[in-house]
Amino acid sequence: MKIMGVGNAAREHAIAEALERSEHHPKIFWLAEIRNPGIFGICKRTGGDFTLSKTTEPEKVANYAERWRVDFVIIGPEEPNFHGVPDELEKRGIPCVGASKDLAMIEMSKADMRRLQWEYGIKGKLLFKTFKSSQDAYIVLERYSDTLTWLQNVALKPARQAGGKGVKVVEDQQLYLHDEKQRFKSRHADWLEDYMKSYSDIDDKILVEEKVWGPEYTLQCFTDGKSVKGMPLVQDNKHAHEFDIGTETGGMGSISGPDFNLPFITKEEYDESLEIVKSLVQAIQDKTGKSYHGIVAGQMMLTEIEGPTIIEMYSRFGDPEALNVLSTLKTDFIDICLAILDGELSKLNIEFDKKATVVKAIAPKGYPDYRELAKNHPVFIDEKEIEREGCKLYWGSADLSEDGKILSAGSRLVEILAIADDMQEASRMVDNCIPYVKLLDGWGLFYRSDIGSYELLSKRIDVANRVRRLYHYRREKGILGKRIDWLPKVGKTDPVALLKNELSKSKGDG
Amino acid sequence: MAGIFGFYAFGEGRENWDSKRFIYYGLSSLQGRGQEATSFAVYNYEFNSLIWISGNGFVEDLFEKIKQEDVKGFLGIGQVSTDREDYVIRVDEPVSLALVGDGKPALHESRQTAFQIFAEKLSEELDEQKDPIDAIKKIIEQTKGGYSFIALTKDQKMICGRDIHGIKPLEVGAIGFDIGAVASESSALDVIGAEHSGYIKPGEVVVFDPLSICRKCFFKNRTAYCSFEYVYLARPDSYLNSIPVSKVREMIGKRLVQENPVKADVVIGVPDTAIPFAMAYSEHSGIPIKLGFTRTGRHIRSAIKPSQFERIVGVQLKLNPIRASIDGKDVVLIDDSIVRGNTLRNTVYNLKRKGAKKVHVRVGSPPLIAQCPFGTEVPREDELIGKALSNDEIAEIIGADTFAYLSIDGLVDSIGLPKNSLCLGCFTGNYPEGSL
Numbered sequence: 020m021k022i023m024g025v026g027n028a029a030r031e032h033a034i035a036e037a038l039e040r041s042e043h044h045p046k047i048f049w050l051a052e053i054r055n056p057g058i059f060g061i062c063k064r065t066g067g068d069f070t071l072s073k074t075t076e077p078e079k080v081a082n083y084a085e086r087w088r089v090d091f092v093i094i095g096p097e098e099p100n101f102h103g104v105p106d107e108l109e110k111r112g113i114p115c116v117g118a119s120k121d122l123a124m125i126e127m128s129k130a131d132m133r134r135l136q137w138e139y140g141i142k143g144k145l146l147f148k149t150f151k152s153s154q155d156a157y158i159v160l161e162r163y164s165d166t167l168t169w170l171q172n173v174a175l176k177p178a179r180q181a182g183g184k185g186v187k188v189v190e191d192q193q194l195y196l197h198d199e200k201q202r203f204k205s206r207h208a209d210w211l212e213d214y215m216k217s218y219s220d221i222d223d224k225i226l227v228e229e230k231v232w233g234p235e236y237t238l239q240c241f242t243d244g245k246s247v248k249g250m251p252l253v254q255d256n257k258h259a260h261e262f263d264i265g266t267e268t269g270g271m272g273s274i275s276g277p278d279f280n281l282p283f284i285t286k287e288e289y290d291e292s293l294e295i296v297k298s299l300v301q302a303i304q305d306k307t308g309k310s311y312h313g314i315v316a317g318q319m320m321l322t323e324i325e326g327p328t329i330i331e332m333y334s335r336f337g338d339p340e341a342l343n344v345l346s347t348l349k350t351d352f353i354d355i356c357l358a359i360l361d362g363e364l365s366k367l368n369i370e371f372d373k374k375a376t377v378v379k380a381i382a383p384k385g386y387p388d389y390r391e392l393a394k395n396h397p398v399f400i401d402e403k404e405i406e407r408e409g410c411k412l413y414w415g416s417a418d419l420s421e422d423g424k425i426l427s428a429g430s431r432l433v434e435i436l437a438i439a440d441d442m443q444e445a446s447r448m449v450d451n452c453i454p455y456v457k458l459l460d461g462w463g464l465f466y467r468s469d470i471g472s473y474e475l476l477s478k479r480i481d482v483a484n485r486v487r488r489l490y491h492y493r494r495e496k497g498i499l500g501k502r503i504d505w506l507p508k509v510g511k512t513d514p515v516a517l518l519k520n521e522l523s524k525s526k527g528d529g
Numbered sequence: 530m531a532g533i534f535g536f537y538a539f540g541e542g543r544e545n546w547d548s549k550r551f552i553y554y555g556l557s558s559l560q561g562r563g564q565e566a567t568s569f570a571v572y573n574y575e576f577n578s579l580i581w582i583s584g585n586g587f588v589e590d591l592f593e594k595i596k597q598e599d600v601k602g603f604l605g606i607g608q609v610s611t612d613r614e615d616y617v618i619r620v621d622e623p624v625s626l627a628l629v630g631d632g633k634p635a636l637h638e639s640r641q642t643a644f645q646i647f648a649e650k651l652s653e654e655l656d657e658q659k660d661p662i663d664a665i666k667k668i669i670e671q672t673k674g675g676y677s678f679i680a681l682t683k684d685q686k687m688i689c690g691r692d693i694h695g696i697k698p699l700e701v702g703a704i705g706f707d708i709g710a711v712a713s714e715s716s717a718l719d720v721i722g723a724e725h726s727g728y729i730k731p732g733e734v735v736v737f738d739p740l741s742i743c744r745k746c747f748f749k750n751r752t753a754y755c756s757f758e759y760v761y762l763a764r765p766d767s768y769l770n771s772i773p774v775s776k777v778r779e780m781i782g783k784r785l786v787q788e789n790p791v792k793a794d795v796v797i798g799v800p801d802t803a804i805p806f807a808m809a810y811s812e813h814s815g816i817p818i819k820l821g822f823t824r825t826g827r828h829i830r831s832a833i834k835p836s837q838f839e840r841i842v843g844v845q846l847k848l849n850p851i852r853a854s855i856d857g858k859d860v861v862l863i864d865d866s867i868v869r870g871n872t873l874r875n876t877v878y879n880l881k882r883k884g885a886k887k888v889h890v891r892v893g894s895p896p897l898i899a900q901c902p903f904g905t906e907v908p909r910e911d912e913l914i915g916k917a918l919s920n921d922e923i924a925e926i927i928g929a930d931t932f933a934y935l936s937i938d939g940l941v942d943s944i945g946l947p948k949n950s951l952c953l954g955c956f957t958g959n960y961p962e963g964s965l
């Protein structure tokens with residue numbers, strides 16, 4: 020069997036490894052934009068091939084798939100989906116595990132995903148507004164006490180999935196600090212407008228969303244368009260630095276297990292989250308008339324307003340979340356891919372090891388906001404020692420050059436995974452490996468020692484308990500999802516009704 | 530003693546933050562840790578330099594005086610202190626830095642000079658060592674005492690740490706995807722709208738630079754947290770070392786009932802610190818609690834005012850007994866600590882004049898008998914009434930019917946940590962091994 024993969028991050032290394040483990044003993048072929056040493060090695064070992072190419076040009080990707088005569092293609096990252104790579108493959112009769120362009124809309128446009136959610140009445144919604152320019156956004160962002168409560172505490176985002184960058188959450192709760200926060204909000208709206216200039220595939224530019232709080236988790240699922248099967252729950256950690264401080268990243272590390280669910284999410288919440296993801300898959304299929312074959316994930320948060328709530332959707336595995344689930348997957352990954360492609364997923368029993376996993380990303384200083392600084396540093400990794408510690412190394416943003424040197428490529432350099440009976444043990448195992456990853460020119464690396472620690476986990480549990488009490492109470496009272504405001508001169512105002520009104524009006528216009 | 534605070538903005542767009550107002554509110558919430566001097570330093574991006582601002586008095590006094598436009602920076606540290614002229618330390622060479630500190634490194638008699646020496650050493654080590662972590666490790670290793678500090682360098686590093694026993698607290702928080710904040714107490718983090726994310730461990734160093742936070746703990750298992758923080762110094766809405774201060778104070782109130790029960794009609798507490806003791810005392814004794822006093826003027830913390838005169842004036846201004854709560858009644862009066870007895874004598878006298886029949890005094894801490902070598906202003910030992918006299922003698926002197934302290938075991942149990950994980954120096958005269 021021959022399989023081709025697309026993409027070059029640690030997530031794709033984990034996918035390649037899961038393919039390699041299969042009883043089908045496939046030859047593995049890969050298209051990537053940099054030469055990820057891990058994936059490169061797997062391709063060579065299995066008798067496949069590895070080629071550098073743009074991965075967002077459907078023609079190119081499909082040409083390689085044809086040249087190599089692969090049985091199917093699996094797409095790692097989101098951008099090939101957004102650009103219609105699966106569509107082109109399908110057109111040429113090459114099976115592809117990956118959401119086609121229209122379906123991937125649930126990830127690409129955070130605004131359209133919300134619209135879909137409101138239109139189909141799917142649970143776990145948030146209030147939002149979109150803007151085409153920062154000027155328009157100011158009017159909303161600069162008001163304080165005479166405006167809807169949710170507009171004071173907001174998440175400001177690019178309206179498009181933009182590579183885990185550009186999200187700011189600003190809680191403007193202290194009147195005495197309002198000037199500071201408001202200035203920051205407006206400046207960030209400017210930044211967003213500018214940042215979004217590089218994306219022409221979407222009308223909405225700036226998304227302003229109701230700010231919520233609670234523990235986050237990712238529910239990754241396999242789907243063949245008919246059934247949606249959930250994987251073990253994973254929690255990623257978005258802040259760049261220790262103590263949950265600092266810039267938003269693609270994820271600095273993730274935890275899962277030991278028993279399918281996370282210690283701070285209940286079975287009921289897992290099931291409800293799965294229902295939400297299922298409903299969204301159904302809704303987007305209904306909307307587009309297409310069938311979803313691939314991976315879909317809900318990046319979620321438990322909130323006081325409605326319990327399990329969608330922050331955003333993925334049309335692919337999360338990175339690093341892919342590592343947690345693929346490393347504990349007991350079922351043959353290729354069997355799963357085949358079932359996805361054949362629409363036979365409901366017949367397949369998918370199993371995972373009942374273990375805790377911890378992944379930590381190691382990045383050169385400069386990631387995520389000053390990537391130029393993080394680039395082109397020579398890398399040395401003592402893989403033997405990492406193995407001896409019982410951990411697994413996944414290569415990320417690293418480029419293997421012709422002469423065998425490896426250079427950092429600006430993003431998360433490697434991700435290290437440990438599997439153990441409990442999370443703290445796994446976390447310690449990964450920490451032991453940190454000294455074995457080095458940049459030979461002395462440039463600094465950073466990672467988060469606190470991921471998987473007892474302290475951080477206790478904090479998550481504490482937050483989850485507080486949120487759970489609140490949304491359970493709302494449920495008992497029958498006011499889940501309800502918000503209400505009082506505005507001077509206007510009186511009682513229902514922001515949900517306002518939003519619904521706006522949505523139906525703009526639909527009428529469109 | 531002091532309250533310290535640090536503010537650090539990360540990522541693209543960080544220049545858009547101005548730390549000044551965060552420092553203002555952060556320090557205001559730490560005002561109880563020092564009311565004689567306020568100072569801060571910010572890193573200014575346009576001039577690539579540190580700006581120092583300082584003055585005697587309260588936080589708001591200083592901020593009223595400065596021209597807001599002139600002082601701007603997205604990184605900043607600040608301090609309130611119990612000593613006049615005790616300001617942010619400034620070192621220009623070899624590495625230009627500002628430093629604030631709580632407690633006292635064992636480098637000099639005077640707190641300020643001790644931190645000055647500390648900051649100069651830091652500057653030199655930072656110059657010599659490539660990795661700031663190594664620099665600070667060496668200094669913490671060599672410097673005994675009980676202290677926590679935050680330094681801000683001209684090359685945009687914020688370096689924080691605690692002595693190896695962690696005697697003085699240092700808590701950490703975050704705002705959104707942008708800001709890291711460090712403060713003596715978690716209440717300062719709440720007040721600026723930050724999420725309290727944890728604390729710096731004893732002997733731990735945390736270095737913020739524009740591209741990372743690096744954290745190393747060198748000296749494990751030698752914890753000796755200051756117990757006086759929990760009884761008296763910290764705000765009740767703070768968590769220190771992940772222990773909620775108000776919980777400790779409730780436990781103390783309960784313990785006071787168990788250790789020295791008494792029959793009475795009403796419980797009153799001396800504002801502000803003793804109120805949680807009194808509430809718990811009432812709850813566990815079944816004796817109703819009433820509002821005992823109304824305060825006049827600013828909250829001046831009487832045990833930490835410099836002179837005896839001010840202490841008496843302070844307390845009289847502070848506390849006017851509410852006659853209707855106590856007239857004709859047997860009263861349990863709860864206070865947080867007793868230094869020379871002046872304060873309590875005045876209070877008891879006032880209560881009786883206003884009609885209290887009996888006054889039973891309970892103190893929510895063990896007798897203070899020794900100096901604090903770590904910068905907390907405990908009066909000279911020959912001025913400490915607890916060291917010299919028995920409970921009955923003290924009762925007689927302050928005019929109370931009965932008088933009792935909390936026992937040392939009572940304090941330890943209330944905090945809920947093993948005795949050897951606490952510094953009980955001011956109550957026992959024994960200080961953590963290797964701290965002096």
Ligand SMILES: Nc1ncnc2c1ncn2[C@@H]1O[C@H](COP(=O)(O)OP(=O)(O)OP(=O)(O)O)[C@@H](O)[C@H]1O
Pocket residue numbers: 145174176180181182183184185186188228229230231232235257267268269270318330331
């Ligand atoms: N409405 C919200 N309320 C509170 N926090 C939010 C909200 N939206 C986003 N966040 C925070 O910001 C983070 C990033 O947001 P989001 O996932 O939408 O952006 P992204 O840049 O696409 O992220 P990713 O790296 O996962 O691709 C979330 O993980 C969450 O911590």
Ligand SMILES: [Mg+2]
Pocket residue numbers: 318331
């Ligand atoms: Mg996300």
